[in-house]
Amino acid sequence: MSAFMVDQLVAKHGLLMAVRGVSFSLEKGEILAIVGANGAGKTTLFRSLSGVHPVDSGRITLNGEDITAWPAHQRVRSGLAMVPEGRRLFVDMTVRENLQIAAEHGRSGDWVLDKVVAALPVLEPILNQVAGGLSGGQRQAVAIARALMCNPSVLLLDEVSLGLSPIAVEGLYQSLEQLKKSKVTSMIIVEQDLKRAIQFSDHLLCLLEGRVALSGCSHELTHKAITQAYFGLEAEETENA
Amino acid sequence: MKISSQVNTEGFSTEHWYQVGRPALMVGGLLFLVLATVPFWGSGLVVDKLTTLFVYILLAVMWNLLAGYAGLVSVGQQAFLGLGGYFALRLVDIGMSPYPAFIVGALICALVALVISVFALRLKEGEFAIAMWVTAEVIRILVMFDPIVQGETGTSLLAMNQYAPELRRNINFWFGLLVVAGMLGLVLWLVNSRIGAAAQAIRDDEEAAKSIGIRVMRVKQIIFVVAAFGCALAGSLWLASSVTFQPRTYFGVQWTVFMLFMVLVGGLKTFEGPILGAIVFFLLQEFFGDYGAWYLAGLGVTAILFALYAPNGIWGEWQNRKGVRFLPTGVTLTLKNKE
Amino acid sequence: MLDAIIQGLLLGGYYAMLAAGLSLLFGVAKFINLAHGDLAILGAYLVLFGVKVLGLSPWLSVLLSLPIMGILGWLLQKYLFTRTQAAGFLLPLLVTFGLGAVLQNGLYGVFGSDTRSLANYIGDLSWDSWQLTDQISVGKLPVITFACAILVLAGLQLMLSFTRLGRAIRATASDPEAAELNGINANAVHCSVSAIAVMVTGLAGAFLAMRAQITPYDGPVQLIFAFEAVVIGGIGSLWGTLIGGIVLGISQSLGATLISAQWFQLTGHLVFLAVLTARFYSAIAHQRGGWRMFLKQSYFSITGSLPSKVTKTKIKNG
Numbered sequence: 001m002s003a004f005m006v007d008q009l010v011a012k013h014g015l016l017m018a019v020r021g022v023s024f025s026l027e028k029g030e031i032l033a034i035v036g037a038n039g040a041g042k043t044t045l046f047r048s049l050s051g052v053h054p055v056d057s058g059r060i061t062l063n064g065e066d067i068t069a070w071p072a073h074q075r076v077r078s079g080l081a082m083v084p085e086g087r088r089l090f091v092d093m094t095v096r097e098n099l100q101i102a103a104e105h106g107r108s109g110d111w112v113l114d115k116v117v118a119a120l121p122v123l124e125p126i127l128n129q130v131a132g133g134l135s136g137g138q139r140q141a142v143a144i145a146r147a148l149m150c151n152p153s154v155l156l157l158d159e160v161s162l163g164l165s166p167i168a169v170e171g172l173y174q175s176l177e178q179l180k181k182s183k184v185t186s187m188i189i190v191e192q193d194l195k196r197a198i199q200f201s202d203h204l205l206c207l208l209e210g211r212v213a214l215s216g217c218s219h220e221l222t223h224k225a226i227t228q229a230y231f232g233l234e235a236e237e238t239e240n241a
Numbered sequence: 242m243k244i245s246s247q248v249n250t251e252g253f254s255t256e257h258w259y260q261v262g263r264p265a266l267m268v269g270g271l272l273f274l275v276l277a278t279v280p281f282w283g284s285g286l287v288v289d290k291l292t293t294l295f296v297y298i299l300l301a302v303m304w305n306l307l308a309g310y311a312g313l314v315s316v317g318q319q320a321f322l323g324l325g326g327y328f329a330l331r332l333v334d335i336g337m338s339p340y341p342a343f344i345v346g347a348l349i350c351a352l353v354a355l356v357i358s359v360f361a362l363r364l365k366e367g368e369f370a371i372a373m374w375v376t377a378e379v380i381r382i383l384v385m386f387d388p389i390v391q392g393e394t395g396t397s398l399l400a401m402n403q404y405a406p407e408l409r410r411n412i413n414f415w416f417g418l419l420v421v422a423g424m425l426g427l428v429l430w431l432v433n434s435r436i437g438a439a440a441q442a443i444r445d446d447e448e449a450a451k452s453i454g455i456r457v458m459r460v461k462q463i464i465f466v467v468a469a470f471g472c473a474l475a476g477s478l479w480l481a482s483s484v485t486f487q488p489r490t491y492f493g494v495q496w497t498v499f500m501l502f503m504v505l506v507g508g509l510k511t512f513e514g515p516i517l518g519a520i521v522f523f524l525l526q527e528f529f530g531d532y533g534a535w536y537l538a539g540l541g542v543t544a545i546l547f548a549l550y551a552p553n554g555i556w557g558e559w560q561n562r563k564g565v566r567f568l569p570t571g572v573t574l575t576l577k578n579k580e
Numbered sequence: 581m582l583d584a585i586i587q588g589l590l591l592g593g594y595y596a597m598l599a600a601g602l603s604l605l606f607g608v609a610k611f612i613n614l615a616h617g618d619l620a621i622l623g624a625y626l627v628l629f630g631v632k633v634l635g636l637s638p639w640l641s642v643l644l645s646l647p648i649m650g651i652l653g654w655l656l657q658k659y660l661f662t663r664t665q666a667a668g669f670l671l672p673l674l675v676t677f678g679l680g681a682v683l684q685n686g687l688y689g690v691f692g693s694d695t696r697s698l699a700n701y702i703g704d705l706s707w708d709s710w711q712l713t714d715q716i717s718v719g720k721l722p723v724i725t726f727a728c729a730i731l732v733l734a735g736l737q738l739m740l741s742f743t744r745l746g747r748a749i750r751a752t753a754s755d756p757e758a759a760e761l762n763g764i765n766a767n768a769v770h771c772s773v774s775a776i777a778v779m780v781t782g783l784a785g786a787f788l789a790m791r792a793q794i795t796p797y798d799g800p801v802q803l804i805f806a807f808e809a810v811v812i813g814g815i816g817s818l819w820g821t822l823i824g825g826i827v828l829g830i831s832q833s834l835g836a837t838l839i840s841a842q843w844f845q846l847t848g849h850l851v852f853l854a855v856l857t858a859r860f861y862s863a864i865a866h867q868r869g870g871w872r873m874f875l876k877q878s879y880f881s882i883t884g885s886l887p888s889k890v891t892k893t894k895i896k897n898g
Contacts (some may be wrong), residue, residue: 023877052757088758090751101751104744105763150763316614342817360853365861366669367612371807372856378804379849382842416830494800496682501674509670534688534796541681549663 002061002079003028003186004154009058011041011048018044020210021058026104026154026203029183033189033197033218036207037230042190043085043206046158049188050082051075063153079107081152085159087143091132095123095142098131099149106150116145120175137168144172148179155179157189161196169193173200208232256268273422280411282529288414294523295417296475299424300496301503301522302514303471306428309510310437311464312444312467314366316497317373318472320357320380325473326352326480327384333400340416347470354469355462360463374494395487398480413481420478422472429512431467440464473570495537502540505547508554517556520529581837583716588833590718593726593827594791598784598802599809599821600733601777607772607816608753609657611665611672616781617803618683621783621796623649625687626790631701638701640788648781651873653778657771680799687796695793702790725787727826727846732780733818740818749773801845808852827851 002025011019012132018041026032036042046123047053049060051072065076090098101115117123122141131142139159147155157176161169174198179185180200191197198204198218204230206214214221214229227233269295271368280288300322309311328346330556339347343363357376364372385392441459442450482484503522522540529536551558602616613619623645659678664671699706705724705743709717739748752759752769759766788794788802805828813824828848835847 050761052760072757072760073763073765076761082761084758084761088755088761090754090758092754093747093750097747097750101747101759101764102762105748107763146762158737298883308670312670314670316677353703360857360860363855365606367606367614367673368811368856370614370673371612371804372853373809375804375849375852379846379853382846382849386842498677501677505674505678534685538682538685538689541678541685544678545660546677548671549660552667552671575606 002026003063004188005059005061006049007061008019009048009060010056011044011053012056013044013053018210019048020209022210024203024215025060025214026115026186026187026188028153031180031187031189031201032205033201034188034205034207035192035194035197035226035230039209041210043125044210046082046085046156046188046190046191049085050080050156055086067071073105076150076152079151079153080156081106081147081154082145082148082156083140083147083158083160085162087132087139088144089134089139089146089168091130092133093127094128095131095134096127098142098146102149107152109151111151113146113149115133116148119148119178120145122171132161137164137171140168140172141175144175152185154186154188158188159190159192161191161193172234176200184211194223194230198223198226206230211235214240250349269425272356273418274416275302277415279443280414282315285407285410285488288410289482290527292410292414292478293415295414295421296478296482297499297519297523298421298516299471299475299478300500301507301519302425302428303468303475304500305498305504305509305511305515306431306464306471306560307468309438309462309504309515310444313362313465314370315373316370316494317377318468318500319465319492319496320373320377320496321350321354321469321472322476322479322496323377323384323488324353324380324488325476326491327387327390328343329480330389330396330398330475330486331387333398339398339400339481340412343416343474343481346477347473350473351470357469358462358465362458362465377492381488385488385491390486390488393487393489395485395490397485401481401484410482416481417478420474424474425516427467428471431464432512436460436463457478492571498540498544499539502544504552504554505544505552508556508558508560509552511554511556511560514554514556518554521555581834584833584837585830586712586716587722588717588830589826590722590726590829591833592822592829593722593729594784594787595805595809595825595828596822597725597729597732597787597825599813599825600736600818601779601781601784602803602806603810603815603821604736604773605777605819606779606810608749609661609665609770610675611661612671613777614663614673614676615680615799616676616797616806617684618680618687619649619652619767619778620781620785620788620802620806621794621799622652622683622687623785624779624794625691625696625785625796626782627786628691628696628789631698634647638790639697642783645782648778649782650775653775654771656778657774661774662770667725680803684799686795691796693795695795696759696789696805697793698786698789699791707791721790725791728783728787729822732783737763737818745769745772763823765833773857801834804833805848808848812852812855872884 005025007021007023009019009240010017020041022041022045024032034042034045044053048055051067051070051074055068058068059066062075062078062080067078067080070078072213090101096113099116103113117127120141122138123145126138131139134142144157144160151167160172164172176187177200180187189197189201191200198221201218204214204216204218204221204226208224208229209232213232279291300318304315307315307431308316308496311565325343325347328349329339329342331386332342332346337345361369361372361376384390390396404412438572439450439455442453442455447457476491479491499522502519504515505518506521507516507518525536529539547554553561598620602613605611605613616812626645626648627638627641630636630644631638634641635886636644660675661672661728664675705721708720710720710723711717737767740750748759748764748769749772751762752766756766785802808827809824810821811824812827813820813822828851829849832848834843835843839847
């Protein structure tokens with residue numbers, strides 16, 4: 001049984017079919033990277049998976065349970081957490097309160113405040129600061145910490161490196177690397193930096209106009225094949241890959 | 242803005258609203274002529290009742306113009322209804338004869354609306370709704386300070402007694418008919434004009450409207466002033482037929498309840514809906530008006546049910562189901578047969 | 581004059597309690613409940629019902645009315661307000677306004693038009709007062725109302741700051757979707773907020789009925805007062821609401837004392853409109869680089885033009 005399974009998912013964005021029959025599955029501790037150009041449907045896919053965007057058809061299964069019709073908060077309580085695009089912190093509240101909310105309403109488990117702070121040491125000095133006043137890197141760390149506090153079995157990370165300095169991105173990925181090593185939490189990441197996506201993930205999935213244009217093991221796919229799928233070029237050579 | 246008229250229309254046939262709506266417009270004109278003869282063959286009661294219906298139609302159409310076409314939900318339109326009556330009283334008091342006073346009074350009311358609009362239209366949504374209500378209250382209190390109104394007691398438009406009851410009833414009716422026809426024509430023209438299109442754009446997305454160069458404030462102002470003018474005319478028509486003026490009645494928020502009911506039941510954002518709503522309201526008032534409070538509570542419940550389950554009202558739902566439009570707005574494009 | 585200010589201040593406490601629910605619901609669920617005043621009057625009638633028909637003591641009746649109002653608030657949010665919120669700002673306004681009409685006329689249908697008051701049931705409290713100086717005395721009831729308002733506001737503030745529910749409410753108010761993504765049931769939070777808001781509003785209504793005569797049609801005026809207090813104090817802050825209530829109370833009291841009784845409401849309205857206007861124009865002035873710049877630019881100088889006619893497209897397949 002896969003930890004997370006998506007079967008023929010279709011989601012509309014207004015009149016536009018943003019996600020047109022996407023399927024994949026993920027084992028415990030595995031990491032899936034989703035790449036694709038702007039407008040390929042990555043964010044709508046993520047929002048549908050987390051439950052804040054309606055699904056038109058298809059099935060989402062988390063640890064054997066069909067969660068397709070569940071509201072977002074119920075998915076979180078069953079172990080599916082998301083770091084949304086733009087971080088979406090509660091800006092009027094302190095970092096501690098932001099984390100506390102996740103602890104109070106998410107799934108309970110090993111990830112408690114002390115452990116999260118130990119994993120993301122950048123949080124230590126800012127715990128009592130108001131989230132609205134933080135720098136981009138600090139905010140992203142809080143967003144990840146907040147999602148961890150929900151003790152997810154599957155963690156969705158939407159564009160974690162967007163708008164961050166290279167140093168901040170490096171720091172974040174080092175922390176994520178630690179999480180990866182523990183082999184407990186499955187992760188799905190959307191990442192614009194192709195190289196990093198390949199490096200960090202076990203599997204890679206390339207979306208083109210809402211469909212899966214290419215998928216496979218990250219280290220087996222060539223950079224060229226991914227680029228072609230990314231831009232929707234003829235796929236002759238990708239078959240060789 | 243000339244560019245749009247140079248759009249290649251090959252492959253399409255275009256029909257303007259006045260072409261598509263020609264049969265409906267002709268029926269409307271015919272109805273007007275028939276109605277105009279009612280005093281010659283109808284009973285006094287019928288004439289009186291129809292005059293009341295005219296007031297309702299005016300109010301419903303004006304409120305829809307504001308809320309439906311411009312997205313301005315006002316809970317204070319009774320301000321203009323009351324002011325219309327009050328200015329008429331005042332003008333008659335200084336020696337004007339009643340009917341010109343009604344028109345002039347409504348025009349002054351439009352000026353007052355222009356002044357109010359400068360600040361009220363800066364407000365958004367709920368704030369605008371309640372600020373208008375407060376404005377109506379302020380105007381009511383100020384009007385009650387005027388000695389000729391005699392505070393809570395109110396007064397009567399005694400000048401109306403110069404006409405014999407029969408004649409007065411008939412003149413009121415024709416006055417009402419003319420006012421309704423005129424205002425309906427004005428609204429129809431307005432919603433089909435650039436102003437109407439701009440207002441609907443603002444209603445749907447104010448920022449986007451601004452970004453394509455619509456003068457948001459000016460458009461809202463025009464709609465607001467026209468709606469106030471219409472409500473003021475309704476107020477003077479009410480005064481003409483009831484003769485008495487009590488501030489609490491004229492400035493009562495129940496008028497807004499009625500307008501809301503008529504527009505929601507008939508069909509928000511449609512031209513014909515409010516007219517239908519006014520007729521429905523008028524009939525309900527005739528049959529159930531005696532039940533008083535429970536009847537009014539029923540109106541509230543009905544309005545809520547329509548808002549939740551049939552937000553397009555009777556007319557809108559019917560239109561959607563049949564795909565028919567009697568008085569469409571704008572231009573209809575029809576794809577020509579490709580042979 | 582000092583007397584008027586003190587009376588106004590105490591009255592402001594009542595307004596703050598009345599406005600707290602409106603402010604809370606607006607702050608979290610982002611809509612203005614036009615039936616707010618009518619809910620206060622409903623609360624008052626509920627207490628009157630307990631006292632007159634069931635023969636309860638007034639304070640017990642108040643206590644029992646609170647959970648009923650709370651449940652009502654929960655149900656209203658769950659079955660009425662939630663349905664309207666998805667569809668933009670128009671529907672909540674229309675529906676709550678309709679609800680107000682239903683409540684007013686329903687109350688009239690049940691209780692009739694007689695003015696009623698709890699004053700007869702609370703004994704000496706309705707007229708007892710403390711003599712401060714030779715000229716100034718304060719009624720016990722207004723003082724109790726004021727104290728109660730402070731307690732309620734402080735309680736709400738503490739709840740918001742330090743409890744699990746409070747944090748969930750603040751999170752939902754700032755970003756309902758992000759709240760959902762952290763396991764918060766945003767709908768349930770909205771329901772809780774509505775329950776609390778309606779409960780506090782009912783309490784305020786009960787205090788109104790002790791102080792004054794009420795009729796089923798008094799709701800709209802109470803809504804206006806509540807809204808004025810919220811706007812004067814600044815939307816979204818409970819203590820701001822207290823200040824707004826006090827400013828409103830003092831201006832009404834001063835208007836009534838210094839000019840004439842009819843000016844009681846009028847002064848309040850005028851202060852409200854003045855604050856609204858000032859707030860707006862100061863925002864504009866700020867945007868345009870201060871007052872001087874703003875005054876130089878005429879309001880009519882905003883340029884732009886209307887778009888051409890919007891066309892409605894209907895395509896028939898040939």
